[in-house]
Every structure is written in C-alpha cells, then in structure tokens.
Amino acid sequence: MFDRKVVRRRRAALAVLVGLSLLLLTVSFGGAAGGGLSAIQRGAQEIFQPIEEGASRVFKPVGDLVGWFGDAVDAKKENKQLKGERADLRRRVAQLETERRDAEQVSSLEALRRGDAFPDGYKTVTARVIARSPTVWYSAIQIDAGSGDGVRENQPVTTGDGLIGKVTTVTGGTARVELITNQGSAVSAQVMPVGANGIVQPEVGNPRDLLLEFVEKGRRVRRGQTVVTSGFTSSKIESLFPRGIPIGKVSRVEPDEVELYQRVHIEPYADLRRTDFVDVLIPREGERAQRSP
Structure with missing residues (x-):
C-alpha cells in the first residue's frame, strides 16, 4: 500500500518546483523587458541549474526509451513499406519476363512462317x-x-x-x-x-x-x-x-x-x-x- 505521508511530501515538493519554475519564467521575461533583474536571474540560475541537470540525468533514460520506441515504430513502418515495394517489384519482373518469353515465341513463329x-x-x-x-x-x-x-x-x-x-x-x-x-x-x-x-x-x-x-x-x-x-x-x-x-x-x-x-x-x-x-x-x-x- 502507498504511504500517504510520502505521497503528500512528493506532491508538496512538486508544487514547490512548479512555483519556482513559474517564478523563474517571470524573472526571465522581466529581465528581458527591462534589464533590471539580471542579478535575480543569475541567482535563480545558480539555484536551479543543479536541479535541472539532475532532472535531466534522471529523465534521460526515459527520453531515450521513448525515442527508441518511436524509432522502432518508424522502422517497422518503413520495413513494411519496403517489403511491399519489393513484392511489387518481383511481380513486375515476373510479368516482364513472361511478356518477353511470349514475344520471343511469337516472333519465332513469324520467323518460321517467313x-x-x-x-x-x-x-x-x-x-x-x-x-x-x-x-x-x-x-x-x-x-x-x-x-x-x-x-x-x-x-x-x-x-x-x-x-x-x-x-x-x-x-x-x-x-x-x-x-x-x-x-x-x-x-x-x-x-x-x-x-x-x-x-x-x-x-x-x-x-x-x-x-x-x-x-x-x-x-x-x-x-x-x-x-x-x-x-x-x-x-x-x-x-x-x-x-x-x-x-x-x-x-x-x-x-x-x-x-x-x-x-x-x-x-x-x-x-x-x-x-x-x-x-x-x-x-x-x-x-x-x-x-x-
């Protein structure tokens, strides 16, 4: 069973991170507009950079896995398409070979007649x-x-x-x-x-x-x-x-x-x-x- 206290603590931590992220966005936009919040921006960046790097390392395997699944799905679709094209090519080659043989036989009949x-x-x-x-x-x-x-x-x-x-x-x-x-x-x-x-x-x-x-x-x-x-x-x-x-x-x-x-x-x-x-x-x-x- 889940520990409700642990769940509440995780939710609180998530809320804090969201709030800090919003604050950082506000500071970023404000600094971009007026140029007076650069010190605050730098401080916030120093605080959040380790968090961002840690989160990036934590979620990188997840991103890689999602990317792998996406690539696998694309590869499967491409493989299916290539198989279909190859089958069409084989049928076309067989048809052309049959037509060639037919033309040769009809031509040889004409040659015998002449x-x-x-x-x-x-x-x-x-x-x-x-x-x-x-x-x-x-x-x-x-x-x-x-x-x-x-x-x-x-x-x-x-x-x-x-x-x-x-x-x-x-x-x-x-x-x-x-x-x-x-x-x-x-x-x-x-x-x-x-x-x-x-x-x-x-x-x-x-x-x-x-x-x-x-x-x-x-x-x-x-x-x-x-x-x-x-x-x-x-x-x-x-x-x-x-x-x-x-x-x-x-x-x-x-x-x-x-x-x-x-x-x-x-x-x-x-x-x-x-x-x-x-x-x-x-x-x-x-x-x-x-x-x-």
Missing part, C-alpha cells in the same frame, strides 16, 4: 497452350483455337523451332494436340541432306529422345544432320504432314548388327516443356485439308 521451311499452300492459326496432359506431360496439350478458327483434325502443329504434333480432337474454341513425344505418335521423316527415310517415334522412357526407325544401313547418317518431315503422299510411309518441316537433329546413330536397319536418335528442336504458343497449319483453298495416314 522461312524456307514453311510449306507452300498453307496458312496458320496462332494459338496459346491452355492445358497439358495431367498424367503424361509429354503426351498432349490443349490450345485455345478450334473449329471456329478453321482448325480440323490431323492438321500439323508447330512452334517457331519445328514440328510438335498434330490435332486429334476439336471443339468450337479449343483443340487437343497429340505431341510427337507421345508413345502413339509416328511421323514419316527424312535425314537431310542424305535423304535417308524412316519413321520418327519417341523412345520409351525418354521423351526428349526421338528415334528414326527403319533407316537403311547403307545410308551415311551423321551426328548433327537435320531431320524434317518427308511429306510423302503415295507410299508405304505416307505422311500427314507437308514436306520439309524441321523436327530435330541427329544426336547419335546405332547400327543394328542383326536387322537391316540402323537406329537414329534425334534431339527435337522444339522444347515441349516450355511451349506457350503454337501455329496450326491449315491448308489454303484448293489444298487437301487432310491426308490419309
């Missing part, structure tokens, strides 16, 4: 990839172009790097594309410039490695040579695809000691893991819309 590899008699519909196979990443993709855009089954689909697959099912506004890395895919192709023919199929267990099967042993296939669609329309390896679309490059050749053929491994040009935009090749008027497989 290049010598683009087949005559075809136009394109550019589409965005909106979904991928949930079970097998390299199996199929879904695009945001469909029958309303002129897309039909069995039409070739490319990126700016080369062939990636064909349309298998179509709705009014979307289409499913079977990729050349799907286990059921088969594309008739040629190795250039030697003209060796074969069928491109994915290697089991390695979707980034395609195989060109049924290549005759006598053909001098070498690493680094380009593989393109053959475009045959009247042979045993008839093609759905027009001639000359790039598929990939030869990575290695395995002679088969038993069979009459050699196995040619192909690294596809198109990176199917990072495909966001594609072109569907649509025959122009007068061209056959579909070919028999």
Whole structure:
C-alpha cells in the first residue's frame, strides 16, 4: 500500500518546483523587458541549474526509451513499406519476363512462317497452350483455337523451332494436340541432306529422345544432320504432314548388327516443356485439308 505521508511530501515538493519554475519564467521575461533583474536571474540560475541537470540525468533514460520506441515504430513502418515495394517489384519482373518469353515465341513463329521451311499452300492459326496432359506431360496439350478458327483434325502443329504434333480432337474454341513425344505418335521423316527415310517415334522412357526407325544401313547418317518431315503422299510411309518441316537433329546413330536397319536418335528442336504458343497449319483453298495416314 502507498504511504500517504510520502505521497503528500512528493506532491508538496512538486508544487514547490512548479512555483519556482513559474517564478523563474517571470524573472526571465522581466529581465528581458527591462534589464533590471539580471542579478535575480543569475541567482535563480545558480539555484536551479543543479536541479535541472539532475532532472535531466534522471529523465534521460526515459527520453531515450521513448525515442527508441518511436524509432522502432518508424522502422517497422518503413520495413513494411519496403517489403511491399519489393513484392511489387518481383511481380513486375515476373510479368516482364513472361511478356518477353511470349514475344520471343511469337516472333519465332513469324520467323518460321517467313522461312524456307514453311510449306507452300498453307496458312496458320496462332494459338496459346491452355492445358497439358495431367498424367503424361509429354503426351498432349490443349490450345485455345478450334473449329471456329478453321482448325480440323490431323492438321500439323508447330512452334517457331519445328514440328510438335498434330490435332486429334476439336471443339468450337479449343483443340487437343497429340505431341510427337507421345508413345502413339509416328511421323514419316527424312535425314537431310542424305535423304535417308524412316519413321520418327519417341523412345520409351525418354521423351526428349526421338528415334528414326527403319533407316537403311547403307545410308551415311551423321551426328548433327537435320531431320524434317518427308511429306510423302503415295507410299508405304505416307505422311500427314507437308514436306520439309524441321523436327530435330541427329544426336547419335546405332547400327543394328542383326536387322537391316540402323537406329537414329534425334534431339527435337522444339522444347515441349516450355511451349506457350503454337501455329496450326491449315491448308489454303484448293489444298487437301487432310491426308490419309
């Protein structure tokens, strides 16, 4: 419990200090106005200076603590603001990176259309990839172009790097594309410039490695040579695809000691893991819309 006598003494001391402070203020103002109270001022200053210094030492930790709390609050606000600005910057950088990638892919599509590899008699519909196979990443993709855009089954689909697959099912506004890395895919192709023919199929267990099967042993296939669609329309390896679309490059050749053929491994040009935009090749008027497989 509080001692009432102590409390009363503290209150009395406080009252005296307040009174003396008021007196000092009066003396100060009077001296400033008339100049006749300088001695009193000096005396009061000599009396109160030790008190002021003692009070300053006593209350300095309190002032420092209050200042520390103020600085801490300001620092917290500033830190929160900086975190918000950093998050905004990260989002902006991610957005710019996405826009850059999109622009690069669209530009590469345009470059393929203008290049010598683009087949005559075809136009394109550019589409965005909106979904991928949930079970097998390299199996199929879904695009945001469909029958309303002129897309039909069995039409070739490319990126700016080369062939990636064909349309298998179509709705009014979307289409499913079977990729050349799907286990059921088969594309008739040629190795250039030697003209060796074969069928491109994915290697089991390695979707980034395609195989060109049924290549005759006598053909001098070498690493680094380009593989393109053959475009045959009247042979045993008839093609759905027009001639000359790039598929990939030869990575290695395995002679088969038993069979009459050699196995040619192909690294596809198109990176199917990072495909966001594609072109569907649509025959122009007068061209056959579909070919028999």
